[in-house]
Amino acid sequence: MVVTHTLDGLLPADVLARQDPELAEILLGELDRQSTTLQLIAAENFTSPAVLAALGSPLANKYAEGYPGARHHGGCELVDVAERLAVERAKVLFGAEHANVQSHSGSSAVLAAYAALLRPGDTVLALGLPHGGHLTHGSPANFSGRWFDFVGYGVDPESGLIDYEQVRSLARTHRPKAIVCGSISYPRHIDYAAFRAVADEVGAYLIADAAHPIGLVAGGAAPSPVPYADVVCATTHKVLRGPRGGMLLCGTELAERVDRAVFPFTQGGAQMHTIAAKAVAFGEAATPAFTAYAHQVVANAQALAAGLTAEGLAVTTGGTDTHLLTFDPAPLGVDGRSARGRLAAAGLVLDTCALPHPDVRGLRLGTAAVTTQGMGEVEMARIAVLFAAVLRDVHAARRVREEVRDLAGRFPPYPG
Known part of the structure; x- marks a missing residue:
């Protein structure tokens, strides 16, 4: 591939200030806020300059509905390469047979997992919202609580730890179509093997919502849900330190169902600049430094x-x-x-x-x-x-x- 252009002059630091000084002032103010306070929100991080560069790249201009080699638009030869790179890096990083990197967010990834495995009205067992469950784990204000019948398990009120015996008991009673393990505020490692055993006992799918720990998994600092879950949903920001977005990991037997649940069922055109930034983040996460x-x-x-x-x-x-x-x-x-x-x-x-x-x-x-x-x-x-x-x-x-x-x-x- 012969490249005849450079980015010199395309992305100068002062281009926004000249074009839209009002918005530039907002962005600089936010940079100042981030630089003078301590960001202790568990879902936030600082991306690398390389990730930011990919997000602000010409790939933002490209419409690319579909998947590499099967797009609904022309001119996708290079964005296909970028998406394949992101997919292969994710598969290697997490030891997964299949990866979908198109989800716009963690919630979009969870929606796609449900769409791939469930039908409206199915029973789902998940961590209750008062105990740290996410909105997509059955909140009545969310699509999940309106389309599915959620049953909530909890944590022990004294220890704060997941009550795995309660999980098993509720699963036996309600026979859910799927069990979701994951939390927005649980500070301990989840026993994925225990959840897999319960899911197998009642014939349920196991969905791991690993939005928070997936970056630790990438760095070998937390156990991986990939060997145990049918589908793993995750974000690419938080500890993983990539752009704001989502991804799904699964085995080859569910790959087509997951891909079709993302596109065309729940999303349209992929955000190719974000997918490129995800590829950068996956590459960074594969290093000893990460x-x-x-x-x-x-x-x-x-x-x-x-x-x-x-x-x-x-x-x-x-x-x-x-x-x-x-x-x-x-x-x-x-x-x-x-x-x-x-x-x-x-x-x-x-x-x-x-x-x-x-x-x-x-x-x-x-x-x-x-x-x-x-x-x-x-x-x-x-x-x-x-x-x-x-x-x-x-x-x-x-x-x-x-x-x-x-x-x-x-x-x-x-x-x-």
């Missing part, structure tokens, strides 16, 4: 959990195996929603979440983004102290904000 990163993410989460515990906060399950942890700020005299506002004012950005207690909102935080910035256990210990200072004293936010600004400044997400 393996070291994934393990540091976990080490940082465990250090942060230990620090918060030392400050008197009730960390769910007593700690974490992953990139995220949840805790109840009530021991310091503040509820979850108020705590999030106080912490945000101090530059500590995170989420609230449901805890396995009636009507209790806790806090969920993750270490993926701050680890990308180069922070380690020492910084996590200090962040825990800052958390406690803000939660104990409503007037501490201004002082802590300056320390947060200094800390973030020492670890810029995109060094100049």
